[in-house]
Amino acid sequence: MCQVDEDFQGQLEHTEVPSISKKCVKCKEKTAVVVIRAGDTYCRDCFREYFIHKFRAMLGKNRIIFPGEKVLLAVSGGPSSCSMLSQVQEGLSQNAHKKLRFIPGIVYIDEGAAAGRSVDDRKTAMAQMQTLFEATGFPFHLVPLEQVLDLSPSVLVMAPSPSEQPGSAYKAAVDQFIQSKGHWPPRPQDQDQDQDLDQASLPDIQESHTQLLQQLMSSTKTQTAREELLSMLRQHLLVHTARTKGYSKLMLGDCCSRLAVKLLSSIALGRGAQLAQDTGFSDSRYGDIITVRPMRDYSSKEIVFYNHMFKVPSIFIPGLDTMTADKSSIQRLTESFVTKLQADFPSTVSTIYRTSEKLQTAWKGSCAADVCDTCLLCLCALDTTVENASAFQATLISEQLSQTKPPETSSAINPNLNPVQSNPGSALATTTGQCCSGEGECGKKGGGCCSSPRVPETTDMRSLLCYSCRQTVKDMSSVDHLPAYILLEAQRRNRRSQMREQISEFILDEGV
């Protein structure tokens, strides 16, 4: 039920103004130095303990990381991901209570090309990140976004997961994992494998690749679509790096406040069906690489306090959305809305966050890689089945009605059209003279492909995308600027679906 009232069960008789001369609420001995929420004052040591404990509890409660597993930490330089890095260091250090037992690696993706930064700025930033990473002693990879243009289409196909791992059989799964691949403690030769070239020197960036990326960004008309596209390319590159360097888990540093904003902006973008994967703790849409968000319980306030008090280094690197106006994109608008609302109603972020915990994805994890019911760009289940009386159907109808001529006189309309009996499907077909897909794009759906393979096909991607990715692509002036791997995969899927159409009456088992 409504969460807002739950927080005020026992009414506060009078709110006390939190002051620094109060005692810590945990140990009740030392003076408090930090106020996290109204009424929660902590001393330095208790705060540190609380912070570290939360991280461990998050990992331990969800039991998803096995001992000896290689985990890739995606660090952007911002406070949240640097805090995550320091927590991992803390957890792996010798004197930690109940050490964490996995093998970390770090990756930093340089998005300067998309954000329009100069080459010198990017080189400085990369050098700074390199110094930061070298201090940790973990293997790291500095990857420029341009590498996304060299990816292969297989990154868009869900790889089969190693094995179905039910939660209750955690111990058995861990044993199996250790037998198959992992070793704990890690053997020296396992770790040296990754000391490869891209650590010795900063990766050089090809000028042509940079220009292609910039062209892609400028061909996208709205800032919203640009940010969506950038985050998708970044995800693909992260997954690719994880796969090629042998990591099986990916850790992202999204904090509670960020995730609340992401949840609301996802709803505004039409990603309701994929909310659980976008904002949940673990995301298994790629099959073999599982994305984990261990920082999701921390508010940005806690992270900043911790970083300041315990001198966690972080570097600010301007991105695509730095210094943009409030209304420039949906994501930016949501961020300013949530922050303002939080000032008036302090429980906003935590309420939104708790809503996200109650959601699940409608799609079951196991899906044969061939029957591609997943979106081409975001790899989530497609939510574009046109159900009766759905918002999606209404949008399609509106599109058609705005482009077709109304019947001339009332006699043209069948006076016996009984509302109960008429089939909405046939109504769609009769009101338009267009192709039966009813999507307004005729003739390009590869019909010419089989007969004349030489004709360069304008890749029709709409049927391969989920609702919100369709909106993103709609904002692009032309899909041809997308990286080659996306276009190739789109064409492949189109060809397969044509094949399927031709032989559909002979296929018995739908799941094959």
Next chain:
Amino acid sequence: MPVLCSSCADKRAVLKRPKTGHSLCKECFFWAFEEEVHQTIVAAQLFKHGETVGIAASGGKDSTVLAHVMKVLNERYNYGLELMLLSVDEGITGYRDDSLETVKRNQQQYELPLKIVSYEELYGWTMDAIVKQVGLKNNCTFCGVFRRQALDRGAIMLKVDKICTGHNADDVAETVLMNVLRGDIARLRRCTAISTTSEGDGVVPRCKPLKYAYEKEIVLYAYFKKLDYFSTECIYSPNAYRGHARTFLKDLESVRPSSIMDVIHSGENLSVREGVKMPVQGTCSRCGYISSQALCKSCVLLEGLNRGLPKLGIGKHHRLHDKILSQQPLTEKEERKLKSVDF
């Protein structure tokens, strides 16, 4: 160089559709708008031939347009429905009495029977009196809860089979956003449904034929058709929480016009994890209306008003329901908590 209508390519376009961005002439727009409502009704199978349908009319733009479109479609497509107007008088001076005049005008224009039910006769309280007791912060709760019951009672008096309300796409999208902000998972699931599914003796099913019509398009339709309606905001609305969701939605629409439909699409596709506690529908032990608690919300609110404890009903007080039912007096401490009102 005048822009031609994208539909008939014949006449000059006089407006741009907020929903799709196409430029249309008047007739094509009317046709498109009415046809969309018709498709919504048909696809969701909202009505059956021969039913009596009550149109919840407040005199505002949504209900005026709804009454007009329902009448037009009923004749054009031969739905075979018997239409009636149903209006609720909350007792807000300067707002509701003016809009009721509009409803009476509509009744004459469309020649539909009209029934007005008021809070005064149903509950013994007008909204003005309630606000004096409750203050300006939580009064929308009272109004909304009472209105729902009032509509049902009026519908039973009129003997209609269904009620249809003028909720438009903006309203549904705002509700989705508000429920996410409030963390109300149970309502989040139900709020995008186009018609209610609750059963019970005192309950009449209600539906929203204008669910996919943008608010701006409704205004455009009313403007070009020269429909008359009352267009002032409720005087108590500025402090409502919904205002935040509304401003946000308006901003979203200015960034990307399709966001309203996107939000509705998201709301329809949300799925809730198993094991999350959901309320179960039962009946109120005092008045028999549907309720998920022992006492229905309006009984609790009324009790609070009658006893001079305006905060009873705002916030969770399940433990007190039994006390109220058995007529026990509340303790000193409880009374103090419930009385405090800040303006």
